[in-house]
């Protein structure tokens with residue numbers, strides 16, 4: 060039996076009824092048998108201040124530890140004003156600092172996102188992919204899981220009810236696990 064691939068899931072919304080947090084919860088139920096998916100909540104991470112980067116708050120130290128411990132990352136992002144929410148960008152920035160001590164470098168990753176609009180976070184996802192270039196994160200390209208019209212795909216309790224979306228998430232996680240193993244193999248891990 061191969062060692063399970065440990066995925067760390069991060070949602071870019073703090074909202075109680077968040078569709079993106081709900082999509083991440085759904086993903087924890089759709090993860091392949093040869094992987095695990097744990098969630099890190101971004102609540103309580105203060106605004107980034109470069110004066111503090113050598114001595115970061117405890118939540119940031121813990122966040123970086125969890126990223127480093129994970130074999131792969133799943134980011135579930137809302138779209139705010141055609142980009143990713145500040146809360147997610149802030150957390151990404153903290154974990155990338157100080158220079159030379161980024162927790163992101165070399166991590167395989169997958170992206171998905173849910174929006175109440177029709178475009179399903181496409182613009183936010185492409186901004187995230189742009190950040191991955193500098194962060195040296197290795198995202199999988201497909202499937203692109205852009206959950207548009209989210210209000211129609213979750214029930215009032217925040218359960219994902221749309222079977223097509225579930226299939227996309229299953230495939231995304233399958234591809235992430237395979238991609239992570241390929242990268243580990245190429246590094247002789």
Ligand SMILES: Cc1cc2nc3c(=O)[nH]c(=O)nc-3n(C[C@H](O)[C@H](O)[C@H](O)COP(=O)(O)O)c2cc1C
Nearest residue numbers: 072074077078079080137138139140141174175176
């Ligand atoms: C500040 C703000 C900006 C938003 N901008 C966009 C946007 O650019 N594109 C979009 O599809 N939805 C946008 N929305 C609507 C979000 O899709 C919607 O609020 C969604 O529920 C947020 O994700 P969540 O449910 O995980 O909190 C915006 C919402 C907020 C609060």
